[in-house]
Amino acid sequence: MLRIGVISDTHGLLRxxxxxxxxGSDFIVHGGDIGNAGILSRLAAIAPLTVVRGNNDKGDWAAAVPASAVLEVGGMRLYALHDIADLDAAALPADVKVLVYGHSHRPLAEQRGPVLYLNPGSAGPRRFSLPITAAEVLVDAGQAKASIALLIPRG
Known part of the structure; x- marks a missing residue:
C-alpha cells in the first residue's frame, strides 16, 4: 500500500x-497557493513532490510550477490543479481516479462516479472559521481511498 500525503493552501506557512x-508519505501532492519556494524544498525532502501553482503563487519561483499535474502511482492516475472552477471535465483523462484541488480552503473527499474528488483544505493560515487540515490517499492495487486529517483543533 502506498500513502500520498496531500496538502494545499499553505500560503507561506508550513506548520x-x-x-x-x-x-512517512511515499509521495506528496500540493494543491497550490504554496507561498514560496522554501515550502517546496521542505516538502521534497520528505517524499517525491507533485505540485501545482495557485492563484496567489507569483514571482520567478512560481513561474516554473505548472497549473496542473499528473501523478501516476500504484496503478492509478491522480490529476491536480488549484481551482476546480478551472477544470475542463471533458479534457480530464478517462483513467484519472483521483482529482486533487485546493483554493476554497474547504476540505472534501467525495466519490463522484469513477473519480474521487479531494480538497485537503488549508494547512496554512486559518481563514474565517475553516479548519486547518491535510489529507492522505491510500493506494492499493490501483484503488484509492482518501481521508481528511484535522491538524489543529478549532479554537
Missing part, C-alpha cells in the same frame, strides 16, 4: 503539524 502528518 510543524503538517510536517508531522506528511512524514
Amino acid at each position: 510543524p503539524e503538517a510536517l508531522d502528518f506528511l512524514a
